Amino acid sequence: MSYLTKAGERFRLDLKRIPKHRLPYFEKLQRETQPPFIRPQLEVDLHADGAVPEDPKKLKYLVGDRVLIVKGAKTGNVCKISRHVEHGGYILDENGPSTTVVVPKQFWTEGQRSHVVTFPKPVTEDQIKLITQIEDDVTHETKTVAVENVEFKGTYYDEDYKKEMPYRMVYGDDDLVIPWPRPTPKEDGPLSTEVNTVRERTYFVESVIKDDIPSDALDSIRKKHSKWRRGKLTKTEVKRLTPPEMPLTETKKAYLAEREAKKQQPRALITDEMKAFLGKKVREHEVKVIKQLEELQDL
Numbered sequence: 001m002s003y004l005t006k007a008g009e010r011f012r013l014d015l016k017r018i019p020k021h022r023l024p025y026f027e028k029l030q031r032e033t034q035p036p037f038i039r040p041q042l043e044v045d046l047h048a049d050g051a052v053p054e055d056p057k058k059l060k061y062l063v064g065d066r067v068l069i070v071k072g073a074k075t076g077n078v079c080k081i082s083r084h085v086e087h088g089g090y091i092l093d094e095n096g097p098s099t100t101v102v103v104p105k106q107f108w109t110e111g112q113r114s115h116v117v118t119f120p121k122p123v124t125e126d127q128i129k130l131i132t133q134i135e136d137d138v139t140h141e142t143k144t145v146a147v148e149n150v151e152f153k154g155t156y157y158d159e160d161y162k163k164e165m166p167y168r169m170v171y172g173d174d175d176l177v178i179p180w181p182r183p184t185p186k187e188d189g190p191l192s193t194e195v196n197t198v199r200e201r202t203y204f205v206e207s208v209i210k211d212d213i214p215s216d217a218l219d220s221i222r223k224k225h226s227k228w229r230r231g232k233l234t235k236t237e238v239k240r241l242t243p244p245e246m247p248l249t250e251t252k253k254a255y256l257a258e259r260e261a262k263k264q265q266p267r268a269l270i271t272d273e274m275k276a277f278l279g280k281k282v283r284e285h286e287v288k289v290i291k292q293l294e295e296l297q298d299l
Contacts, residue, residue, distance in 0.1 A: 037101040037103045040087075041122050042087050050088075052084045056165060061081055061090065061128070063081050063082065063083055063084070063184075064183070065080065066079070066130075067079055067081060067092070068131050069092075069127060070128065070146075071126070072097055077095045079128075080093045090125075090128065091120050091122055098118050098119060098120050102115050102117075103117050130150060131144060131145070132144070133145075134176060151172075158180065160182055160183055161180070161183060165180060
């Protein structure tokens with residue numbers, strides 16, 4: 001029953017709302033009450049958003065990058081980044097640091113045969129350095145070096161990632177651009193469209209009145225008992241869809257009444273005598289204008 005779960009949310013401890021001077025107590029309480037196999041391996045900032053970002057600039061290193069471990073028991077090992085974890089952590093391959101814990105049988109995964117489990121331990125950004133290959137200026141030979149830091153300048157469209165990617169270069173040297181690792185290619189599924197035909201138009205509207213979908217198949221596409229298909233609106237929905245009427249001022253009401261009265265008045269018909277009189281006045285005005293132009297030319 002979901003309503004019981006929602007009712008209990010107000011009694012749940014939200015660590016993000018605890019004052020900073022009280023955080024050490026609750027962090028100590030978590031360490032003492034949580035078993036090692038579910039205890040977080042990284043230092044967690046409870047007041048910060050620990051989600052894995054999508055921006056490559058914030059990730060700094062992507063899956064497939066070769067890195068050198070500079071801190072910890074595995075210092076000097078060259079590894080590859082396998083995945084990102086929350087709160088800015090990286091999981092490395094089998095050459096990276098690992099931890100061994102005892103897991104109760106009720107928490108075993110499929111295929112597990114022992115209580116003792118070894119799994120990779122996440123590392124932080126300050127524990128690794130990016131490895132890249134550069135060309136020596138003197139010998140012109142390619143050598144592998146560890147980069148102290150990287151920076152990002154400018155963007156380009158990457159065909160493999162299918163999005164805009166920033167240029168990653170050695171900090172302080174814009175000429176040494178470090179390429180991003182190539183992502184693992186994904187196999188096309190049975191419903192995938194080939195790249196060469198993805199922009200080919202295959203559907204053409206033949207009629208704006210007749211629907212191409214048979215009426216018997218509509219129930220399998222749309223929700224049969226949807227409230228929007230019943231053909232009736234409730235009083236609340238009618239109230240929401242009806243715009244409010246703005247009140248009119250007395251001046252506006254008088255203007256609208258006068259305009260309506262003018263519409264009701266009969267229109268006067270123009271007789272032949274009126275047309276002749278108007279034509280005479282127009283010709284007299286044309287003669288007068290021509291005479292003024294001649295006088296101005298003589299000047």
